[in-house]
Amino acid sequence: MPRNVFYAQSGGVTAVINASACGVIETTRQYPGKIGALYAGRDGIIGALTEDLIDTSLESAADIARLRYTPGGAFGSCRYKLKSLEEHRAQYERLIAVFRAHDIGYFLYNGGNDSMDTAWKVSQLATRLDFPLVCVGIPKTVDNDLAVTDNCPGFGSVAKYVATSMREAGFDVASMARTSTKIFVLEVMGRHAGWITAACGLASEAEGEAPHILLFPEIPFDPEAFLRRVDQCVKRHGYCAIAVSEGLHDANGNLIAETGTRRDAFGHAQLGGAGQVVAQLIQARLGYKYHWALADYLQRAARHIASRVDVEQAYAVGRAAVEAALAGKNAVMPAIRRLSDTPYAWEIALADLREVANVEKKMPREFISPEGFGITDACRRYLSPLLEGEDAPPFARGLPNYVRLKNIGVARKLADFAP
Amino acid sequence: MPRNVFYAQSGGVTAVINASACGVIETTRQYPGKIGALYAGRDGIIGALTEDLIDTSLESAADIARLRYTPGGAFGSCRYKLKSLEEHRAQYERLIAVFRAHDIGYFLYNGGNDSMDTAWKVSQLATRLDFPLVCVGIPKTVDNDLAVTDNCPGFGSVAKYVATSMREAGFDVASMARTSTKIFVLEVMGRHAGWITAACGLASEAEGEAPHILLFPEIPFDPEAFLRRVDQCVKRHGYCAIAVSEGLHDANGNLIAETGTRRDAFGHAQLGGAGQVVAQLIQARLGYKYHWALADYLQRAARHIASRVDVEQAYAVGRAAVEAALAGKNAVMPAIRRLSDTPYAWEIALADLREVANVEKKMPREFISPEGFGITDACRRYLSPLLEGEDAPPFARGLPNYVRLKNIGVARKLADFAP
Numbered sequence: 001m002p003r004n005v006f007y008a009q010s011g012g013v014t015a016v017i018n019a020s021a022c023g024v025i026e027t028t029r030q031y032p033g034k035i036g037a038l039y040a041g042r043d044g045i046i047g048a049l050t051e052d053l054i055d056t057s058l059e060s061a062a063d064i065a066r067l068r069y070t071p072g073g074a075f076g077s078c079r080y081k082l083k084s085l086e087e088h089r090a091q092y093e094r095l096i097a098v099f100r101a102h103d104i105g106y107f108l109y110n111g112g113n114d115s116m117d118t119a120w121k122v123s124q125l126a127t128r129l130d131f132p133l134v135c136v137g138i139p140k141t142v143d144n145d146l147a148v149t150d151n152c153p154g155f156g157s158v159a160k161y162v163a164t165s166m167r168e169a170g171f172d173v174a175s176m177a178r179t180s181t182k183i184f185v186l187e188v189m190g191r192h193a194g195w196i197t198a199a200c201g202l203a204s205e206a207e208g209e210a211p212h213i214l215l216f217p218e219i220p221f222d223p224e225a226f227l228r229r230v231d232q233c234v235k236r237h238g239y240c241a242i243a244v245s246e247g248l249h250d251a252n253g254n255l256i257a258e259t260g261t262r263r264d265a266f267g268h269a270q271l272g273g274a275g276q277v278v279a280q281l282i283q284a285r286l287g288y289k290y291h292w293a294l295a296d297y298l299q300r301a302a303r304h305i306a307s308r309v310d311v312e313q314a315y316a317v318g319r320a321a322v323e324a325a326l327a328g329k330n331a332v333m334p335a336i337r338r339l340s341d342t343p344y345a346w347e348i349a350l351a352d353l354r355e356v357a358n359v360e361k362k363m364p365r366e367f368i369s370p371e372g373f374g375i376t377d378a379c380r381r382y383l384s385p386l387l388e389g390e391d392a393p394p395f396a397r398g399l400p401n402y403v404r405l406k407n408i409g410v411a412r413k414l415a416d417f418a419p
Numbered sequence: 420m421p422r423n424v425f426y427a428q429s430g431g432v433t434a435v436i437n438a439s440a441c442g443v444i445e446t447t448r449q450y451p452g453k454i455g456a457l458y459a460g461r462d463g464i465i466g467a468l469t470e471d472l473i474d475t476s477l478e479s480a481a482d483i484a485r486l487r488y489t490p491g492g493a494f495g496s497c498r499y500k501l502k503s504l505e506e507h508r509a510q511y512e513r514l515i516a517v518f519r520a521h522d523i524g525y526f527l528y529n530g531g532n533d534s535m536d537t538a539w540k541v542s543q544l545a546t547r548l549d550f551p552l553v554c555v556g557i558p559k560t561v562d563n564d565l566a567v568t569d570n571c572p573g574f575g576s577v578a579k580y581v582a583t584s585m586r587e588a589g590f591d592v593a594s595m596a597r598t599s600t601k602i603f604v605l606e607v608m609g610r611h612a613g614w615i616t617a618a619c620g621l622a623s624e625a626e627g628e629a630p631h632i633l634l635f636p637e638i639p640f641d642p643e644a645f646l647r648r649v650d651q652c653v654k655r656h657g658y659c660a661i662a663v664s665e666g667l668h669d670a671n672g673n674l675i676a677e678t679g680t681r682r683d684a685f686g687h688a689q690l691g692g693a694g695q696v697v698a699q700l701i702q703a704r705l706g707y708k709y710h711w712a713l714a715d716y717l718q719r720a721a722r723h724i725a726s727r728v729d730v731e732q733a734y735a736v737g738r739a740a741v742e743a744a745l746a747g748k749n750a751v752m753p754a755i756r757r758l759s760d761t762p763y764a765w766e767i768a769l770a771d772l773r774e775v776a777n778v779e780k781k782m783p784r785e786f787i788s789p790e791g792f793g794i795t796d797a798c799r800r801y802l803s804p805l806l807e808g809e810d811a812p813p814f815a816r817g818l819p820n821y822v823r824l825k826n827i828g829v830a831r832k833l834a835d836f837a838p
Contacts, residue, residue, distance in 0.1 A: 013594045015587075043597035072590030078598040163818055168434075168720035171491030171821060175432045178462035179497040184716060202818065296712035297603060301587035305723055307817065387817030398726065398806030399582055399621065402590060 002034050003105025005325070006048060007056075008041035009140075010111030010118075013073040014154030015161075015303040016314035017140050020110055021074055022067035023318025024138070025056055029064075034326055039102060039410055043076035045109075045118065049091060049419040051098050053410040066403035068315060069393035071303035074405050080419065082118045085125060092125045094417050099126075099133060101413040106134050106325040110318075112141035112152075116333060117357035123331040136321045137333035137353050140314075142300045144195035147359035148351040149335035153317055154300070156310030156386035159199030161302040162188050162243070162295065163387065167203035169293065170210025170241045177239035183230070183282050183290035184210070184241045187275025189299060191247040194218050194363045196299070199383055200243035201375040210241035215278065217247035218363050219372040221256055226278075227285050229373060234288060248274045304400050308389025309344065320348045344385030421453050422524025424744070425467060426475075427460035428559075429530030429537075432492040433573030434580075434722040435733035436559050439529055440493055441486035442737025443557070444475055448483075453745055458521060458829055462495035464528075464537065468510060468838040470517050472829040485822035487734060488812035490722035493824050499838065501537045504544060511544045513836050518545075518552060520832045525553050525744040529737075531560035531571075535752060536776035542750040555740045556752035556772050559733075561719045563614035566778035567770040568754035572736055573719070575729030575805035578618030580721040581607050581662070581714065582806065586622035588712065589629025589660045596658035602649070602701050602709035603629070603660045606694025608718060610666040613637050613782045615718070618802055619662035620794040629660035634697065636666035637782050638791040640675055645697075646704050648792060653707060667693045723819050727808025728763065739767045763804030 007024050009017055021040075028038045040054040041047030047054070054075055056064070067074055082088050099107065107126075109119040116137040123135035139146050144155035166186055173184040188196045194216030201214050212233045215221060233240040248256045257273035279290040313336055320334035332350040339345040367379035375383075393400040426443050428436055440459075447457045459473040460466030466473070473494055475483070486493055501507050518526065526545075528538040535556045542554035558565050563574035585605055592603040607615045613635035620633050631652045634640060652659040667675045676692035698709040732755055739753035751769040758764040786798035794802075812819040 009594070013591055046597060070590065071587050073594035076597055077594045079595070080598050160817055164723050165717045165721070167818060167821070168490050168722060169716040171489065172432055172716045172720040175428070175492035175496045176498070178465060178495055179499050186717075202816075205816075291715050292713065293715035293717050294711065294713040295717070296710050297588040297591045298584045298605075298712050298714070298717075301591040302584070303587060304583050384816055389817070390811070390814055392809070392811065395809055397621075397624075397803055398579055398808070399586060402586070 002036045003103050004036040005038045005106040005108060006041065006099060006104045007038060007108040008044045008047060008110065009073040009075055009077040010044045010109060010115040011077060011079060012142065012300065013077050014140055014142050014300050015071045015157040015306050016153055016311050017110060018067040018070045018072065018074045019311050019314035020138050020140060020153060020318035022064060023315040024108060024322055025064050027319045027322040031326060036103065039104070040075040042407065042409070044078035044080065045082070046078045046080055046419060048095050048098050049417060051412045051414050051417070053102065054407045055410045058408045059405050063403050063405060068311065069303060069391070070402040071301045075407065081114050082121065085121055091419060092122065095122060096126060096129055096131050097414060100131060102410065105132065106136070108136050108138060108321050108325065110138040110140050112143070113146055113356060113358050113360060116353050120331055120353040120357045123353070134325045134328060134330045135353070136325045136329070137356065138317050138321045139333055139335065142196065143190055143193050145193040145361045147356050147361050150338040150346070151336055151386055153310060153314035155195060156307035157302065158189070158196055158299050159383060160307040160387040161299050161305050162186070162196055162200050163202040164305055165295065166200045166211050166241065166243060170203060173239050173241060173291065174210070180289060181291050182234050182239045182288040183279060185244055185275045185279040185290060185292040187244045187246055187292065187294050190217060190245040192217055192360055192362065194245050197243050197245040198363060198367060198375050198379055202380065202383055202387065208237050211243045212237065212240050213242045213373045214375065215242065215244045215248050216363065216368060216372070217245045217249065218368060220251040221248050223281060227282065230282055231286055242278065244275045244278050246274050303393055306391050307387045308391040309386055311391045313346070316348055324350055341381050341385060344388060421455045422522050423455040424457045424525040424527060425460065425518060425523045426457060426527040427463045427466060427529065428492040428494055428496040429463045429528060429534040430496060430498060431561065431719065432496050433559055433561050433719050434490045434576040434725050435572055435730050436529060437486040437489045437491070437493045438730050438733035439557050439559060439572060439737035441483060442734040443527060443741055444483050446738045446741040450745060455522065458523070459494040461826065461828070463497035463499065464501070465497045465499055465838060467514050467517050468836060470831045470833050470836070472521065473826045474829045477827045478824050482822050482824060487730065488722060488810070489821040490720045494826065500533050501540065504540055510838060511541065514541060515545060515548055515550050516833060519550060521829065524551065525555070527555050527557060527740050527744065529557040529559050531562070532565055532775060532777050532779060535772050539750055539772040539776045542772070553744045553747060553749045554772070555744045555748070556775065557736050557740045558752055558754065561615065562609060562612055564612040564780045566775050566780050569757040569765070570755055570805055572729060572733035574614060575726035576721065577608070577615055577718050578802060579726040579806040580718050580724050581605070581615055581619050582621040583724055584714065585619045585630050585660065585662060589622060592658050592660060592710065593629070599708060600710050601653050601658045601707040602698060604663055604694045604698040604709060604711040606663045606665055606711065606713050609636060609664040611636055611779055611781065613664050616662050616664040617782060617786060617794050617798055621799065621802055621806065627656050630662045631656065631659050632661045632792045633794065634661065634663045634667050635782065635787060635791070636664045636668065637787060639670040640667050642700060646701065649701055650705055661697065663694045663697050665693050722812055725810050726806045727810040728805055730810045732765070735767055743769055760800050760804060763807060
């Protein structure tokens with residue numbers, strides 16, 4: 001009797017996490033004799049803990065195909081981190097109890113490095129409890145900060161969005177600079193790793209093109225060096241366009257935008273505002289009129305301008321996860337291995353979950369120009385292929401036509417549990 | 420001997436103002452015996468005042484064709500308002516002197532209602548000074564607030580961008596709401612007219628879909644009624660997505676985001692922040708975690724997701740302006756006249772510049788739902804056709820491939836003049 005699959009989405013969602021879900025579901029449907037039902041956790045791992053499972057077999061093939069081009073997390077995601085086995089033992093045991101009750105033989109967890117850590121711990125506990133379970137991680141994060149894999153599904157589309165937006169806003173502010181706005185600041189995501197900020201740099205392909213300055217979380221903010229550069233730029237080009245990471249901090253490690261009060265469920269400070277702080281600093285010190293934009297969720301939800309490479313990779317890691325699970329590969333994660341830059345070529349290789357768990361991959365220093373305000377050619381060679389190709393969703397009535405699944409629950413078998 | 424054309428772009432630029440420029444230039448090139456050169460003002464009307472003219476005949480047909488899909492203002496724009504003939508008489512006379520020196524017979528001014536006022540005044544003065552000049556306005560504004568014309572080129576593309584972004588962010592926050600973000604706020608442009616805010620409402624096509632609340636500049640902000648609605652929405656749907664106009668104000672007319680200090684060259688307060696104020700109010704009073712986005716220039720520069728209808732109309736008003744000028748129609752503006760909603764049909768009709776000048780068209784009250792937080796079916800019927808169709812630019816290396824013109828200046832003939 002084939003055992004069932006549990007699949008869940010975790011952490012901040014992306015424009016292509018549903019493409020991974022699509023890859024998972026379409027692939028499981030190709031093995032009806034080997035795999036039973038595919039249950040998705042409603043709102044991520046919370047759905048497993050509360051035994052709130054979604055029966056994906058009740059969704060039509062057409063709707064599942066539409067997941068490939070629908071942003072957000074189709075089954076809901078969550079920010080809920082399972083801590084150590086000691087601290088959260090009851091929760092891990094509950095997971096196994098739910099998996100046992102629903103004959104789950106495969107645990108597929110789609111998320112970032114926190115989630116890869118959870119998947120690895122679940123695999124450890126299942127072994128200890130003698131519960132046969134194959135645990136496979138599926139990489140997802142706009143931050144591109146997962147170890148082992150060359151890049152992360154989700155990042156290429158954000159990169160394409162922010163670089164496109166920066167180029168477009170650059171054309172705008174260049175037009176306005178003579179009598180009005182001379183400074184444009186775009187704040188982008190990235191708490192500790194400057195990959196998204198670096199991607200903004202791709203918008204500039206020749207001297208003088210926007211953006212002119214990138215502010216990375218890897219480089220402590222030096223206001224005086226920054227202001228000198230802004231002023232030079234305005235005097236030379238008439239305007240200055242700047243991309244700022246939300247995680248920009250000073251030499252003492254203090255966040256430029258620290259709100260100081262709010263923290264998310266993972267204990268991270270909730271950011272947003274570094275762009276405004278930097279823009280106001282310019283106005284106060286140099287007197288230039290500014291505009292600033294805060295892309296926030298727009299950047300990671302922008303499926304309308306997804307990278308085709310990113311969509312293909314997101315689908316491929318979903319498919320590979322099911323194939324790995326069927327082959328009995330436990331505690332692994334399909335990773336992307338780059339074969340060449342030009343033309344871009346890649347393949348899927350299996351990484352050890354333990355090597356991915358909780359490791360944060362920052363920008364290598366050699367990807368940032370020596371003075372700290374730009375990207376190097378090596379960085380461009382790395383980034384550029386990840387934005388390649390377009391994959392527009394279908395439109396209806398002038399807007400992208402995304403799918404909403406029925407998301408019908410599976411009957412509960414266990415007593416309530418409050419995570 | 421055919422006389423020359425002067426063309427200038429004015430005020431905030433849009434994703435399609437260059438499509439109008441493309442229509443103007445391609446059409447003038449079709450009448451070599453009737454029209455001489457087409458000179459563009461560098462940085463708008465400032466270019467005419469300073470005799471800084473760009474010779475567009477030095478640009479290739481291929482590059483001019485690329486203007487159709489390039490955002491921003493290809494020749495530069497400016498925020499510089501010519502006041503009354505009495506107050507700014509020297510400036511108007513300088514304009515005529517420059518036009519006389521370069522044998523300008525046609526003045527084409529591409530802008531909003533301030534610019535239509537300028538074009539009208541120039542036509543008045545030319546008549547008084549016995550200088551033969553045909554003045555034609557070309558409508559442009561993301562705010563959609565010009566009188567007489569059914570809609571304004573530039574608006575449809577912003578509308579498509581903000582509605583798409585709101586829909587995408589809605590999918591994102593819906594995924595996150597169980598354990599994390601429950602509130603998403605998108606701040607959009609619109610100082611006095613809520614057209615762009617209304618366009619966000621198109622993202623929702625069924626009960627419960629994002630956005631759930633729209634905050635218009637036409638409706639004084641009532642915090643208590645708003646908070647009640649937010650709370651109801653979160654309790655019913657799990658999350659609440661809100662679009663806020665930058666021009667939101669209270670019952671006393673005070674801007675919610677008033678910075679109080681900075682004003683642009685037209686005397687307008689520089690806004691930006693209403694979204695954050697509203698989001699923080701929700702957090703303070705209801706305790707829900709929020710995210711907010713500030714689209715700023717991204718919305719009006721987003722040529723990558725322009726409306727095809729908008730691009731076609733922008734081109735058509737440029738073409739019609741040249742044809743009107745050739746026919747000797749003075750002090751007019753090509754306007755868009757709607758012939759039917761479904762299927763959408765429109766034509767160009769000539770409006771009297773004087774009727775357009777300085778009039779601001781607000782949202783009709785019957786386009787806003789009775790309680791003030793949404794749009795009506797009549798509003799949807801009006802807005803929806805303006806977003807129809809896609810018209811993606813070509814991409815290279817993963818990014819939209821926009822044109823930068825050579826913008827070579829015409830030799831000066833007059834003494835310096837400081838506007």
